[in-house]
Amino acid sequence: xxxxxxxxxxxxxxxxxxxxxxxxxxxxxxxxxxxxxxxxxxxxxxxxxxxxxxxxxxxxxxxxxxxxxxxxxxxxxxxxxxxxxxxxxxxxxxxxxxxxxxxxxxxxxxxxxxxxxxxxxxxxxxxxxxxxxxxxxxxxxxxxxxxxxxxxxxxxxxxxxxxxxxxxxxxxxxxxxxxxxxxxxxxxxxxxxxxxxxxxxxxxxxxxxxxxxxxxxxxxxxxxx
Numbered sequence: 001x002x003x004x005x006x007x008x009x010x011x012x013x014x015x016x017x018x019x020x021x022x023x024x025x026x027x028x029x030x031x032x033x034x035x036x037x038x039x040x041x042x043x044x045x046x047x048x049x050x051x052x053x054x055x056x057x058x059x060x061x062x063x064x065x066x067x068x069x070x071x072x073x074x075x076x077x078x079x080x081x082x083x084x085x086x087x088x089x090x091x092x093x094x095x096x097x098x099x100x101x102x103x104x105x106x107x108x109x110x111x112x113x114x115x116x117x118x119x120x121x122x123x124x125x126x127x128x129x130x131x132x133x134x135x136x137x138x139x140x141x142x143x144x145x146x147x148x149x150x151x152x153x154x155x156x157x158x159x160x161x162x163x164x165x166x167x168x169x170x171x172x173x174x175x176x177x178x179x180x181x182x183x184x185x186x187x188x189x190x191x192x193x194x195x196x197x198x199x200x201x202x203x204x205x206x207x208x209x210x211x212x213x214x215x216x217x218x219x220x221x222x223x224x225x
Contacts, residue, residue, distance in 0.1 A: 019053055024061035026051075031070055031081055032170050033136045038083035042071060068167045084172055092168050097213040099162060100146065104209040106153040108197040115152045116198040122148055123190045130187050138183065139173045145190065149197075173216075186216055 027047065030036040044058050051057075062079045065071040073079045084092075107115065122145040129141045143166050150162040189212045196205040 020057040020060035023047065023051060023057050024064050027061055027065060036081050038081050040081050042079040070167050070171060089172055092172055093213060096165060096169055097210055100209045100213050101206045103150040103153050103158060104193065104197060104205040105202045106155060107149055108200050108202040108205040111197055116194055119148060119194045123194065126187055126190065130184060139170050143170055
């Protein structure tokens, strides 16, 4: 055991993983804040210089971002932020709607008072961030709320799928440039959804959640039913 604890290669692997993790979160923030836009190349050399690292942790971070659908890696070349087409937007939103309805139904069925109290607090947090006018931070807090609903269903597989698609959902909102007045309206729908789940009204919770998700998409695509 002592030999394993003193293994320099293991320590190096942990250090390298930590660097890749830091770079991953940094690039992800650049994308989800809108500082790096769809179709733009990831400035790998500049990021490497900023962190004082080689290209290895940069590429590890970019591979992870590719898995989450935020960047496209051109083989033996460069990486760029993905671009959303109207069809992409519709497909992501429709998948998200089905997942959200499922999580709302499950939590309405099995949720406990402490679950809804925690969600009440996240609703307040979301409103507070929105009041600052920081749209990227509002999207992030909104996603945290929806992820927490999924997490509290106690269905680990559902939560993992939510995590996988969450970054795309945040990017989609940023790309679509939702006006502040419409975002305020959608954020204001949260409490009614949580109250329906608290009342264990599965049908109402599903209906309100579907309306919440699809109305956002219809803002850009009025013909979607």
